[in-house]
Amino acid sequence: xxxxxDLWDDFISLLFPRLCYACGNHLMRNERLIxxxxxxxxxxxxxxxxxxxxxxxxxxxxxxxxKAAAFSYYNKGSRIKNLxxxxxxxxxxxxxxxxxxxxxxxxxxxxxxxxxxxxIPVPLHPAKKKVRGFNQSETISMGIADATHLPVDIKxxxxxxxxxxxxxxxxxxRWTNVEGIFQVTDPQxxxxxxxxLVDDVITTGSTVESCSIELLKIEGVKDGQMLxxxxxxxxxxx
Ligand SMILES: [Zn+2]
Numbered sequence: 001x002x003x004x005x006d007l008w009d010d011f012i013s014l015l016f017p018r019l020c021y022a023c024g025n026h027l028m029r030n031e032r033l034i035x036x037x038x039x040x041x042x043x044x045x046x047x048x049x050x051x052x053x054x055x056x057x058x059x060x061x062x063x064x065x066x067k068a069a070a071f072s073y074y075n076k077g078s079r080i081k082n083l084x085x086x087x088x089x090x091x092x093x094x095x096x097x098x099x100x101x102x103x104x105x106x107x108x109x110x111x112x113x114x115x116x117x118x119x120i121p122v123p124l125h126p127a128k129k130k131v132r133g134f135n136q137s138e139t140i141s142m143g144i145a146d147a148t149h150l151p152v153d154i155k156x157x158x159x160x161x162x163x164x165x166x167x168x169x170x171x172x173x174r175w176t177n178v179e180g181i182f183q184v185t186d187p188q189x190x191x192x193x194x195x196x197l198v199d200d201v202i203t204t205g206s207t208v209e210s211c212s213i214e215l216l217k218i219e220g221v222k223d224g225q226m227l228x229x230x231x232x233x234x235x236x237x238x
Contacts, residue, residue, distance in 0.1 A: 006029070009029060010029075013026075013029075018031075020033070020034055020035035020038055021033055021034060021082065021083055021086040021092060021095055022034050022035070022038040022042065022079035022080070022082050022083050023035060023037070023038050023079055023082070024082075025037070032098075033092075033094055033095055033098050034083070034095075034098065038079050039102075041079070042072055042079050042080055043072055043073055043080075044071065044072060044106075045069070045070050045071065045072060045073065047068070047069035047070050048067075048069040048106065048107055048110050048112040049110050049112075051067060053068070053069065055068040055069055055070045055202065055205075056068040056069075058202070058204075058205040059205055059208070059209065059212075062205070062209050063208075063209050063212040063213060063216065064212070064216060065197075065208075065212060067112065068234075069107075069112065069234055070202065070234075071099065071102075071103045071234070074201060083095050083099065084136075084200060084201060087099075087136050087139070087200070088132070088136050088200070091132070091133060091134070093134050093136070093139045094139075095139075096136050096137075096138075096139030096140040096142075096143065096200070097139050097140070097142050097143040097146070098143060099140055099143060100139065100140035100141060100142060100143020100144040100145075100146070100147070100198075101143035101144070101146050101147050102143075102147075103140075103143075103144065103147075103234065104143060104144035104145070104146065104147025104148050105147045107144070107147075107148070107234070108147055108148050113148050113150070113196070115194050116148075116150060116194050116195070116196045117150070117151075117193040117194045117195070118150065118151055118152075118153050118189075118190070118193045118194070118195050118196070119141045119144055119145055119148075119150050119151065119152045119153065119195075119196045119198060120141075120152075120153050120154075120156065120157055120190075120195050120196070120197055120198065120211075120215075121135060121137035121138040121140065121141040121152065121154060121197075121198045121199075122137045122197065122198065122199040122200075122207055122208065122211055123135065123137075123154070123157055123158055123159040123182065124137075124159060125159040125160075125161070125162045126159075127162065128162060135154075136200045137198050137199050137200050138152070138154055140198055140200060140234075141154075141198045144196070144198065144234070150196070153189060153190070155185065155186060155189075156184060156185060156186040156187075156189045156190050157182055157183075157184055157185070157190075157211060157214065157215065158182065158183050158184075158185050159181060159182055160180070160181065160182065160183050161180065161181045179210065179213060181207075181210040182210050182211050182213075182214045183214055184214050184215060184217070184218060187218045190215060190218055191218050195215065196234060197211055197212070197215075197234070198234045199234070
């Protein structure tokens, strides 16, 4: 029976070839979304096993992030860039989930996720989310949640301003345009929690900095105890 199924599967693949979203090659029967070669050759930063990595250094002196890491390098024409492009602009949201799941497994086994209570994706402005149909950072977070069994909170942090595309701004504008873009709508949920903040790409780090500024405002005193919000950050670009 499985032989007939395989034949049928091959026949369907001839009519509707399934291609790897990273390199465009045909996927084998046991492959999904990303081919085995891409799994192997997509470069990993291994930031998560080195505390003073380049992504963490990006935030030194800017905001109190405990740890930071990126999955891969976002170079021109790279396989990871193709994946992110297919995720964001072709709407293949399963790619985000799969990348999150792969990275989540590495983060979990390395101890990077130790003491994390909550995963928060960097929110899109509701209008932008409506146009795109989904938030790519949210799908990545869902994949990480699958690998780590941690909850994803998509309600407590909200984007209130649509900022102009970061790439169109000067470097100075990008560095100064960080306050008041996000707001915490449910401080009680986040209070005292150790948060993993997830974004899909990072350039200057200003988006993540904006989120952190708002989340860190929750730090306060309750029941005679100092409660703090901690951050670990996951980004797919360096
Ligand atoms: Zn491939």
